[in-house]
Amino acid sequence: MKKMLIMGPPGAGKGTQAEYIVKYYNIPHISTGDMFRAAIANKTEVGLLAKKYIDAGNLVPDEVTVGIVKERLANPDCKNGFLLDGFPRDLKQAEMFAVMLKELGIDLDLVINIHVDNEKLINRIIGRRICPECGRTFHIKYNKPLKDGICDDCGSSLIQRKDDNVETVSNRLDVYQSKTEPLINYYKDLVVTFDGDRDVDVIFNDIKKVIGDK
Numbered sequence: 302m303k304k305m306l307i308m309g310p311p312g313a314g315k316g317t318q319a320e321y322i323v324k325y326y327n328i329p330h331i332s333t334g335d336m337f338r339a340a341i342a343n344k345t346e347v348g349l350l351a352k353k354y355i356d357a358g359n360l361v362p363d364e365v366t367v368g369i370v371k372e373r374l375a376n377p378d379c380k381n382g383f384l385l386d387g388f389p390r391d392l393k394q395a396e397m398f399a400v401m402l403k404e405l406g407i408d409l410d411l412v413i414n415i416h417v418d419n420e421k422l423i424n425r426i427i428g429r430r431i432c433p434e435c436g437r438t439f440h441i442k443y444n445k446p447l448k449d450g451i452c453d454d455c456g457s458s459l460i461q462r463k464d465d466n467v468e469t470v471s472n473r474l475d476v477y478q479s480k481t482e483p484l485i486n487y488y489k490d491l492v493v494t495f496d497g498d499r500d501v502d503v504i505f506n507d508i509k510k511v512i513g514d515k
């Protein structure tokens with residue numbers, strides 16, 4: 302039961318839970334947002350194209366997004382499982398994803414949906430800090446690094462994502478509500494919803510109970 306999606310609004314804790322899940326189950330974490338941010342940092346063609354959409358909190362066009370996911374899922378390391386984070390993001394992507402899964406001969410097992418109320422999401426996003434080297438996520442209040450501004454794992458200086466500002470956040474929440482939230486119903490037979498307004502460890506324990514043994 303390890304071919305999985307993780308869904309939820311911006312700041313719900315998808316990336317945070319994903320870090321635990323992929324480590325525990327030893328499966329790849331495929332985050333379209335992380336892939337785009339890496340492409341932007343490396344100034345690749347995809348990165349240059351995606352940047353203006355991400356900075357504004359809008360969705361990157363499907364022809365770019367779907368292609369990078371398909372290429373990644375075809376990699377042999379996805380054979381025994383994967384956790385897709387941030388894809389699909391609207392009904393059209395979900396339909397294209399269904400075709401892709403069929404072509405690759407993959408059956409999806411589970412859709413993990415993390416629910417957090419809107420007013421809590423803004424504080425989480427504004428206080429988030431990430432490690433540009435190893436990708437670990439922190440929060441200045443809720444998930445503090447041992448030393449302010451420094452990654453616990455690799456010692457790099459933490460940074461703030463460019464789309465983590467008050468102006469962009471409200472558009473990201475609107476885009477989520479109008480485009481992504483309807484996917485909870487689309488995947489209703491596979492969805493399990495978790496209350497994301499609890500301690501990170503408590504949420505992870507509940508997720509583990511649903512996914513099952515390693």
Ligand code: AP5
Nearest residue numbers: 311312313314315316317333334361387425429439440443
């Ligand atoms: P993406 O990177 O997917 O961002 P997002 O969906 O906005 O979600 P976030 O990464 O902001 O939140 P998260 O749920 O991962 O929360 P986190 O664990 O970090 O996408 C970014 C952009 O890329 C999009 O806007 C779009 O432009 C583009 N894009 C990506 N995919 C695309 C696609 N498929 N199609 C088109 N465009 C696409 O946690 C947030 C904070 O809260 C952290 O500081 C964390 O420490 C803290 N926290 C986590 N859990 C808890 C807890 N339980 N209690 C207290 N604090 C917590």
Ligand code: MG
Nearest residue numbers: 315316317334
């Ligand atoms: Mg994330």
